[in-house]
């Protein structure tokens with residue numbers, strides 16, 4: 001009986017290690033086809049630091065308080081101009097999918113570089129099943145200049 005339990009346990013460990021190895025291999029090759037490994041990882045890290053507290057790590061926001069970015073029209077629209085403008089300049093008193101949010105969305109134009117904003121936006125546009133087209137730092141730079 002003891003031997004049997006030990007065997008079950010070791011089998012479980014072997015399977016867990018194999019799964020971890022397979023999973024890491026698969027996700028690494030998936031990320032290879034994205035813009036670049038660094039941009040994706042950096043976008044996610046920056047998102048957790050600057051956006052995740054309100055919009056939540058799963059992109060679902062908080063009902064009635066912070067809008068979801070998962071499935072958001074702004075985030076999934078092919079033209080990323082509005083997405084860029086909101087991050088640069090913030091947003092207040094807008095209605096998002098029929099809901100009015102009392103809290104303002106802070107502006108990040110003074111805090112984050114064009115490259116950081118592009119990395120965050122690209123992360124949001126590819127995460128949680130979103131499928132918005134990606135943006136380059138140059139597009140953020142030209143919006144920054146236009147909004148001045």
Ligand code: HEC
Nearest residue numbers: 050051054072073074087091092093094096101103104105
């Ligand atoms: C302090 C909380 C807070 C933080 C931090 C925050 N947001 Fe927001 N965000 C909001 C609120 C509130 C709104 C809705 C504002 C409104 O409708 O007036 C919003 C709206 C948005 C929208 C528009 C969503 C839509 O569907 O129209 C986008 C895009 C967005 N935020 C992206 C970001 C990004 C990117 C970051 C990080 C760089 C970020 N937010 C950080 C609170 C926040």
